[in-house]
């Protein structure tokens with residue numbers, strides 16, 4: 001295949017809804033020809049940080065206990081109490097970071113309760129999640145052990161809501177200091193000589209809500225104060241992440257940006273915090289009835305995907321506010337909670353947030369990733385909520401048998417892993433039909449993104465067919481580089497609600513996509529209905 005170059009403009013009949021201010025969501029342009037995705041292979045953009053593929057594990061339901069941690073005496077094969085099968089599955093995803101211990105739990109967690117001999121650790125009430133008693137058997141050492149087993153990086157979330165500045169200051173000292181300081185000595189006493197690396201530290205969580213019901217200006221002042229005492233010890237460089245807004249609360253982001261300093265000039269580090277978080281969850285109903293994970297209508301399918309696409313809109317809007325205060329983009333945006341939030345599975349504890357995961361969740365994930373890649377210049381990290389047994393999980397474990405199931409979302413993470421630390425490429429979607437408009441926003445039936453690894457002469461293209469019922473043939477119009485080879489993978493299921501269970505663990509699993517043909521413009525691909533595909537290109 002060789003590069004060909006009809007001009008993009010000649011194919012445009014009209015542009016669909018592109019909200020003012022540029023790219024704030026997936027868009028497609030109209031074309032008189034066949035459906036196409038045009039990729040400029042020779043115009044690399046921002047680096048897609050591997051941290052956009054981050055994870056989140058809270059003391060919530062069966063995420064930590066039963067999910068990651070079963071204890072040394074469990075019949076389930078484990079290493080120092082941590083499930084070997086869960087570690088192996090996540091290592092295969094190359095997860096870049098893990099956020100812990102919350103969430104809402106973070107603002108009632110006192111880290112000193114979770115160190116020392118387990119039988120002597122005090123208990124506490126996990127008031128947010130099921131009102132259960134937490135025995136603190138999984139604490140700081142267990143978490144950092146998990147991080148090392150996973151080969152990932154630690155994102156520790158500190159307590160502002162009910163913790164002191166001293167407590168937070170001592171935690172980072174305990175974790176990262178090398179000499180004989182009081183906290184380093186205490187860590188040694190508890191069996192760990194070497195300090196750990198902790199590159200990310202959260203300054204509270206949802207401080208407008210469960211983290212203390214604070215006003216924006218009040219929290220901004222606290223974020224400055226607490227961040228000051230999260231020191232860089234022994235060469236450990238911390239990115240301090242202030243607890244950010246939810247959804248479209250731009251005022252909260254604005255207050256935090258007003259309080260951040262040293263952003264006027266291109267040189268020097270922003271402070272006292274270097275990043276601001278954002279949370280956005282996808283659901284098809286109101287908070288009081290978010291919808292079933294597995295039983296939904298076609299209308300709910302499209303409504304959900306449209307709401308998933310809104311994550312990109314929120315990222316773009318908050319980034320626009322940040323741009324006003326920080327033109328050099330020194331402060332990072334961190335979407336450290338995202339994903340679907342459904343009604344819990346019937347018969348399970350409502351406080352444990354256990355839900356199934358279908359092809360709809362897979363499409364939600366792929367739509368998020370396409371948006372993340374387009375905003376890689378400001379978005380430095382994203383963490384799906386949550387890794388095991390809670391909300392949009394990668395892994396579900398059976399509480400009785402311990403059986404492990406990989407979800408459709410897991411497979412989307414695996415298929416997209418090649419975008420980590422690659423350079424974003426523009427991927428223009430051109431469709432012959434008008435996009436449906438849902439809640440005032442156009443929802444094209446194709447979502448796409450692409451990235452380039454120059455050193456390896458490879459490119460990865462992600463394609464999602466949002467159509468619930470119809471396959472879609474499209475041309476991959478590949479420009480600017482010669483393509484000398486390709487492989488492709490597809491994920492779909494028998495229905496939009498297809499999902500995996502211990503009885504049918506591979507009902508949804510990736511398989512080679514064979515419906516790929518050479519085309520004068522590049523390749524022609526046929527995507528099954530409700531599917532996610534990746535095409536790996538070898539460039540000449």
Ligand code: AHR
Nearest residue numbers: 102103104105205206385
């Ligand atoms: O992920 C579940 C909860 O959602 C988190 O604890 C909280 O931060 C958010 O409201």
